[in-house]
Amino acid sequence: MTDADRGRTLLPSAVEAIGNTPLVELSRITAGVDGRIFAKLDYLNPGFSKKDRIAREIIAEALASGDLQPGQPVVELTSGNTGTGAAIVCAVLGHPFIAVMSNGNSPERARMMRALGAEVELVEQVPGSVVGQVSGDDLALVEARTAELATERGAFRIDQFNRLGNLRAHELRTGPEIWAATGGRFSAFVDFVGSGGTFAGLWRAFKSRDPGVRGYVVEPASAAVLASGTASEPNHRIQGGGYSMPDLSLLDAIEPDGFLSVTDEEAIGAARRLAAEEGIFAGFSSGANLAAALKLLDGPERGGTVVIMICDSGLKYLSTDLWPSS
Numbered sequence: 001m002t003d004a005d006r007g008r009t010l011l012p013s014a015v016e017a018i019g020n021t022p023l024v025e026l027s028r029i030t031a032g033v034d035g036r037i038f039a040k041l042d043y044l045n046p047g048f049s050k051k052d053r054i055a056r057e058i059i060a061e062a063l064a065s066g067d068l069q070p071g072q073p074v075v076e077l078t079s080g081n082t083g084t085g086a087a088i089v090c091a092v093l094g095h096p097f098i099a100v101m102s103n104g105n106s107p108e109r110a111r112m113m114r115a116l117g118a119e120v121e122l123v124e125q126v127p128g129s130v131v132g133q134v135s136g137d138d139l140a141l142v143e144a145r146t147a148e149l150a151t152e153r154g155a156f157r158i159d160q161f162n163r164l165g166n167l168r169a170h171e172l173r174t175g176p177e178i179w180a181a182t183g184g185r186f187s188a189f190v191d192f193v194g195s196g197g198t199f200a201g202l203w204r205a206f207k208s209r210d211p212g213v214r215g216y217v218v219e220p221a222s223a224a225v226l227a228s229g230t231a232s233e234p235n236h237r238i239q240g241g242g243y244s245m246p247d248l249s250l251l252d253a254i255e256p257d258g259f260l261s262v263t264d265e266e267a268i269g270a271a272r273r274l275a276a277e278e279g280i281f282a283g284f285s286s287g288a289n290l291a292a293a294l295k296l297l298d299g300p301e302r303g304g305t306v307v308i309m310i311c312d313s314g315l316k317y318l319s320t321d322l323w324p325s326s
């Protein structure tokens with residue numbers, strides 16, 4: 001279905017409204033820059049994030065394979081966005097859904113999942129952690145509780161860190177959508193990595209069409225473990241990724257063309273520019289992607305065109321100081 005078709009078609013549910021998001025040129029921000037940036041507006045999905053796509057793909061694949069039975073409970077570890085996507089898909093398909101999330105993630109995510117019919121279990125952060133800064137150690141606690149719940153409830157685990165449906169959602173849909181919108185006329189993409197599903201899926205989609213397209217991993221400056229193997233400070237403010245996990249199974253067999261690191265301040269500044277200059281109201285990780293793309297255009301990709309994901313909506317961060325209250 002093309003974008004134009006989607007606006008003219010009666011869809012059977014919100015699940016079919018996932019994907020086919022617009023691709024927009026950030027020409028106001030790049031006015032004085034030697035190069036172009038194209039932004040994939042995935043915050044316009046029904047759950048306001050790109051992770052709706054993977055919930056849809058993983059659940060569809062599991063139903064097709066029989067790993068998930070009709071009406072069976074579904075459980076997932078989430079920073080909020082995969083859980084929101086899963087809550088939408090489960091509400092439509094009639095599966096109970098349990099989201100397990102660190103209480104370090106912003107509270108509007110839990111409220112939204114509950115509104116969508118999910119049961120939300122919040123897991124305390126490790127002692128000394130800061131709310132709004134979810135580390136790999138915090139995530140390990142969430143993982144342990146998710147595994148327990150899956151057994152207790154006889155639930156299917158979405159398991160976004162391991163299931164290939166995560167990357168296939170982007171290989172089969174996000175990547176081809178970007179290719180179709182651009183005719184393949186871009187030189188590179190960047191992506192702030194959480195599970196690595198988006199990066200790996202776009203990598204496969206683009207490299208199979210043109211091996212010359214370059215893919216750069218984006219990480220928090222204090223936790224650039226994929227680039228360097230170590231984190232000087234695992235806590236950072238860029239929610240949704242940067243978990244200091246050196247071995248991401250979805251990135252197996254991928255040698256990124258480069259690594260970029262972004263500070264909290266750079267991500268925040270770029271997210272504010274996206275809103276104020278481009279009218280795109282997005283979250284921290286989208287800011288990280290923009291900040292990284294600008295670095296590339298001031299460096300190895302000068303004169304090129306960089307594709308970025310706008311991962312989720314700024315509305316998910318109204319409780320944080322990403323958006324100053326006055």
Ligand SMILES: Cc1ncc(COP(=O)(O)O)c(C=O)c1O
Pocket residue numbers: 049051079081082192193194195196197198199239240241283285286311312
């Ligand atoms: C807001 C946000 N940005 C970035 C990411 C990272 O995406 P991926 O898991 O595909 O690497 C996520 C993942 O949950 C996210 O929620």
